[in-house]
Amino acid sequence: MSDKKILAAYFSCSGVTAKAARTLAEAVNADLYEIKPEVPYTPADLNWNDPKSRSSVEMKDPGSRPAIAGRVEDMEQYGAVFVGFPIWWYVAPTIINTFLESYDLSGKIVIPFATSGGSGLGKSEERLRASCAADFRPGRLLNGDLSKEDLAAWAEKLGL
Secondary structure, three states: OOOOEEEEEEOOOOOHHHHHHHHHHHHHOOEEEEOEEOOOOOOOOOOOOOOOOHHHHHHHOOOOOOOEEOOOOOHHHEEEEEEEEEOEOOEOOHHHHHHHHOOOOOOOEEEEEEEOOOOOOOOHHHHHHOOOOOEEOOOEEOOOOOOHHHHHHHHHHOOO
């Protein structure tokens, strides 16, 4: 990869994805950026059993784009962007699409990573690819205890 930097951007509600993102950032010497919703999610918003909860309503609408608070400063400095999220309804939360659509990522490498209580990446990569013109690389789940050596090796296999 070029001499450009690596960014590990993540969205996390419970702290699980945040922990994975911190470990990944340390392993690959990346800058860390938290994707924060303009309106924070409450426990009621995240009630998967309530079809009227905010997260349920957003995930039923593929065009939903929750607003993000803040922006990555100087996205141009990054050659690769890891994008992390919890799996919601077998895909990335729609705020991840908002993030990807907020920047010109053409010419950049984008690698998704996710945390999940039981499912894989599902259709996450397919749905995220439609949100930006980037060089998408295969993503993976980052659950449990993560080895910095394993994460560094994964990044190397991705060409970083």
